[in-house]
Amino acid sequence: xxxxxxxxxxxxxxxxxxxxxxxxxxxxxxxxxxxxxxxxxxxxxxxxxxxxxxxxxxxxxxxxxxxxxxxxxxxxxxxxxxxxxxxxxxxxxxxxxxxxxxxxxxxxxxxxxxxxxxxxxxxxxxxxxxxxxxxxxxxxxxxxxxxxxxxxxxxxxxxxxxxxxxxxxxxxxxxxxxxxxxxxxxxxxxxxxxxxxxxxxxxxxxxxxxxxxxxxxxxxxxxxxxxxxxxxxxxxxxxxxxxxxxxxxxxxxxxxxxxxxxxxxxxxxxxxxxxxxxxxxxxxxxxxxxxxxxxxxxxxxxxxxxxxxxxxxxxxxxxxxxxxxxxxxxxxxxxxxxxxxxxxxxxxxxxxxxxxxxxxxxxxxxxxxxxxxxxxxxxxxxxxxxxxxxxxxxxxxxxxxxxxxxxxxxxxxxxxxxx
Numbered sequence: 004x005x006x007x008x009x010x011x012x013x014x015x016x017x018x019x020x021x022x023x024x025x026x027x028x029x030x031x032x033x034x035x036x037x038x039x040x041x042x043x044x045x046x047x048x049x050x051x052x053x054x055x056x057x058x059x060x061x062x063x064x065x066x067x068x069x070x071x072x073x074x075x076x077x078x079x080x081x082x083x084x085x086x087x088x089x090x091x092x093x094x095x096x097x098x099x100x101x102x103x104x105x106x107x108x109x110x111x112x113x114x115x116x117x118x119x120x121x122x123x124x125x126x127x128x129x130x131x132x133x134x135x136x137x138x139x140x141x142x143x144x145x146x147x148x149x150x151x152x153x154x155x156x157x158x159x160x161x162x163x164x165x166x167x168x169x170x171x172x173x174x175x176x177x178x179x180x181x182x183x184x185x186x187x188x189x190x191x192x193x194x195x196x197x198x199x200x201x202x203x204x205x206x207x208x209x210x211x212x213x214x215x216x217x218x219x220x221x222x223x224x225x226x227x228x229x230x231x232x233x234x235x236x237x238x239x240x241x242x243x244x245x246x247x248x249x250x251x252x253x254x255x256x257x258x259x260x261x262x263x264x265x266x267x268x269x270x271x272x273x274x275x276x277x278x279x280x281x282x283x284x285x286x287x288x289x290x291x292x293x294x295x296x297x298x299x300x301x302x303x304x305x306x307x308x309x310x311x312x313x314x315x316x317x318x319x320x321x322x323x324x325x326x327x328x329x330x331x332x333x334x335x336x337x338x339x340x341x342x343x344x345x346x347x348x349x350x351x352x353x354x355x356x357x358x359x360x361x362x363x364x365x366x367x368x369x370x371x372x373x374x375x376x377x378x379x380x381x382x383x384x385x386x387x388x389x390x391x392x393x394x395x396x397x398x399x400x401x402x403x404x405x406x407x408x409x410x411x412x413x414x415x416x417x418x419x420x421x422x
Contacts, residue, residue: 059175064142114191158261306333
């Protein structure tokens, strides 16, 4: 194999581990992503990380809720109703005396470390439960005026908390944000009382691989369908909150990373309650690589009428991702296709800020950082995502036109390329 082919194979393999294509369904037979061996310091050092503070004028409050869909059997396990955990972030009137919550509970952190969704990181050396968010438990909400609602769905295998930087950011700018854990898809979900349910997708993928390509595609279809059904159930709960006065009625949007971005656009296609959707590097077809031709989702085949935003890693845009091209060609209304130069797939998660910190503390090589989150500096990647995602929802859920950099390239964010 020539050098170029070998490099391409390694990059493709790494992107699959990171849930870039095939919905991230690429685990080894043991149920753990195929990790690349990394030489690390043998000292018993544990990495501890910080998240960037949100930039909005509001403090952020949060509550975690267990939701049970009593009309739907769980599609992954028998004998029980579908059960989810969600985090609700919201602008707070005051955060005084209300503690900041951790990014992951101990049970969720242990499950995330076991599955090791980042592949190249040493297990047992990272304090995933020690990272504090900027959301304050039970802080009283600021109820001045209606608050647009935004749903968030993470990538396959990821917990809802891996999008904390953006969910805290939106809440600090006045949004109510509902982050969804897709039980038995997410690495680990901890329910009240300490019960932890871990992902079943590694063994499901192993079974599908043995059965053949059609079974793998069927698993992709099921994974997406479950996520959309979960989201529509959460929308029902939001509607109930509107009806009871717990929330003042307001427009609803959705965004997500990878398969979460797929879920955002597919839900917008299937359910008119989603007024605007942003897809952060999520393929919209049942394929093993983003750039493959293959079976399109119905949202890619049909398009949507409402506004949507595509943000891709370096190398992903509608000119070379067939499902994005189909969506673009079949959609009416406002849409944008942006590329974050130097980004990798996981750049659109909290990995952007966490991975460089982990690498510094554990002495990991720079290629581990760039392989996971690319070459764009973390501060610039975070600033660009915050600016464009917030401006998108400001425009389409609030009717604000202040974010004119959505209309064309901006000298303030030269890392962002308009396609």
